[in-house]
Amino acid sequence: xSGDLGWWVAAALVLLDWVIRIIALVIIPRxxxxxAAMSWLLAIxxxxxxxxxxxxxxxxxxxPRKRMERQKLINRxxxxxxxxxxxxxxxxxxxxxxxxxxxxxxVLGALPASDGNRAELFGDYQSSIDRxxxxxxxxxxxxxxxxxxxxxxxxxxxxxxxxxxxxxxGVTVRLLLDHVASRRVxxxxxxxxxxxxxxxxxxxxxxxxxxxxRYQRPDLRNHRKLVVVxxxxxxxxxxxxxxxxxxxxxxxxRGLMWQELVVRLTGPTVAAINAxxxxxxxxxxxxxxxxxxxxxxxxxxxxxxxxxxxxxVVPSGPAYELENNLRLFLALVASAQERVIITSPYFVxxxxxxxxxxxxxxxxxxxxxxxxxxxxxxxxxxxxRSYYGQLLRAGVRIFMYPGxxxxxxxxxxxxxxxxxxxxxxMDVRSFNLNFEISLLVRGRSFVADMRAVEEGYxxxxxxxxxxxxxxxxxxxxxxxxxARLTSALQ
Numbered sequence: 013x014s015g016d017l018g019w020w021v022a023a024a025l026v027l028l029d030w031v032i033r034i035i036a037l038v039i040i041p042r043x044x045x046x047x048a049a050m051s052w053l054l055a056i057x058x059x060x061x062x063x064x065x066x067x068x069x070x071x072x073x074x075x076p077r078k079r080m081e082r083q084k085l086i087n088r089x090x091x092x093x094x095x096x097x098x099x100x101x102x103x104x105x106x107x108x109x110x111x112x113x114x115x116x117x118x119v120l121g122a123l124p125a126s127d128g129n130r131a132e133l134f135g136d137y138q139s140s141i142d143r144x145x146x147x148x149x150x151x152x153x154x155x156x157x158x159x160x161x162x163x164x165x166x167x168x169x170x171x172x173x174x175x176x177x178x179x180x181x182g183v184t185v186r187l188l189l190d191h192v193a194s195r196r197v198x199x200x201x202x203x204x205x206x207x208x209x210x211x212x213x214x215x216x217x218x219x220x221x222x223x224x225x226r227y228q229r230p231d232l233r234n235h236r237k238l239v240v241v242x243x244x245x246x247x248x249x250x251x252x253x254x255x256x257x258x259x260x261x262x263x264x265x266r267g268l269m270w271q272e273l274v275v276r277l278t279g280p281t282v283a284a285i286n287a288x289x290x291x292x293x294x295x296x297x298x299x300x301x302x303x304x305x306x307x308x309x310x311x312x313x314x315x316x317x318x319x320x321x322x323x324x325v326v327p328s329g330p331a332y333e334l335e336n337n338l339r340l341f342l343a344l345v346a347s348a349q350e351r352v353i354i355t356s357p358y359f360v361x362x363x364x365x366x367x368x369x370x371x372x373x374x375x376x377x378x379x380x381x382x383x384x385x386x387x388x389x390x391x392x393x394x395x396x397r398s399y400y401g402q403l404l405r406a407g408v409r410i411f412m413y414p415g416x417x418x419x420x421x422x423x424x425x426x427x428x429x430x431x432x433x434x435x436x437x438m439d440v441r442s443f444n445l446n447f448e449i450s451l452l453v454r455g456r457s458f459v460a461d462m463r464a465v466e467e468g469y470x471x472x473x474x475x476x477x478x479x480x481x482x483x484x485x486x487x488x489x490x491x492x493x494x495a496r497l498t499s500a501l502q
Contacts, residue, residue: 032056045362075232075330079295083331086291087122097310099126099280100322109347110430110454116343117326117452120336123287125324128314129279131453133461135468137256138167140274145174147241154305155185156240156289159253160233160435162189163197164206167255176210184213188292190234191216198259215296232330234292235446237435238285243307246285248434248449249274250422266416268388273421273465275433275451277323283309284325288449321455328436329447337436337450338443341424342368348426351378353466357420359383359396360439366399370406382469384419385412394495404478413473425463429456
């Protein structure tokens with residue numbers, strides 16, 4: 013009798029295994045990129061029960077329907093408030109490709125391009141935080157702060173003190189921080205206690221709190237970094253509000269330090285960055301700040317000097333139907349006529365991005381990629397390395413930023429007058445799973461400043477050659493290939 017029972021259990025398990033496989037073949041390829049679908053199917057076919065659990069846990073790259081609908085509502089509100097205002101009088105002088113790229117960004121992200129902006133780049137870690145604190149000290153009405161990671165430590169203490177002084181002056185300070193990322197930091201309890209003590213109004217972004225009814229795919233993260241002061245000055249870029257070693261004993265043991273790039277902005281584009289914050293605040297708290305902390309773009313003075321910049325803010329993330337940042341990058345690389353220079357700490361592109369980059373080289377352009385020589389995340393670092401051979405054989409020049417530094421800056425420049433800076437990596441996580449903010453800039457003076465930053469990377473780093481790469485041991489490239497495969501599990 014027990015033998016019969018064992019036979020029936022075994023038969024049921026085999027049947028269940030095949031049922032899972034058949035259902036997976038029907039469901040997984042639907043509305044999913046072929047590479048991601050194949051990776052999920054491979055995982056489920058090789059480890060069916062574990063694979064299906066993982067798929068149910070992290071297989072949906074979008075947010076709940078309510079949150080998706082809220083983003084559409086926000087976009088419509090932005091469009092209605094802007095109305096027919098002409099924010100870019102220079103439009104007639106733009107190249108046709110740039111005009112169509114900005115239109116694509118507006119359709120996908122709702123925020124239009126605007127003229128009359130000024131920008132200043134900060135590559136020194138402490139100086140960027142200190143400059144933000146100095147601007148917070150001038151606040152009269154509100155301060156909006158949003159970071160992937162927020163921590164109080166010796167590096168950021170001046171920023172926290174500036175927020176405290178602002179609150180004491182009667183300025184409203186609001187702060188958003190990613191729930192999972194910020195809770196991982198060793199000083200997170202002290203950070204949250206300090207925010208409460210100084211009177212900052214703060215909330216988690218994308219909290220994973222199922223007991224409180226707040227849950228979505230747990231690895232969807234808000235990766236944006238921005239600061240807005242009174243709607244007249246703003247910051248964005250790659251840097252988090254934390255020490256250069258991320259307050260991590262593991263990083264400290266290895267001597268790791270992060271190298272960043274941040275941009276300070278004035279002009280009408282500040283209203284667009286503030287709109288991103290207002291959208292995120294509303295999405296997380298149900299509180300609309302439009303009547304108390306919205307500065308109309310038409311109320312912000314535009315710079316009329318010859319060096320004024322055209323800027324456009326491009327938000328992206330799983331609340332949008334399409335990959336706004338990926339489409340921006342593809343449009344720019346495909347439109348470049350002379351050069352494409354990419355800086356990304358985590359370079360794990362999808363197939364379309366690889367085709368665009370290598371095609372730019374085949375068209376005769378100067379194509380360069382700046383990455384870190386060492387990695388802080390093993391699987392991502394190996395996945396990134398898996399693309400080096402293909403890039404080098406196409407003629408792309410790869411420059412390695414030396415350890416113990418992690419080149420965490422995220423920017424892209426094409427030709428001599430267009431660039432992007434922001435929080436978005438050139439990887440599938442930033443394209444699909446993270447909320448990001450990207451700033452598109454047109455202006456020769458800004459690109460010249462970025463060229464100086466790139467030359468600094470080149471001066472301290474070294475170039476990886478195809479000959480060197482082909483000497484890599486098979487054991488290392490095997491790990492690279494495995495990591496590349498798993499990176500497609502979106």
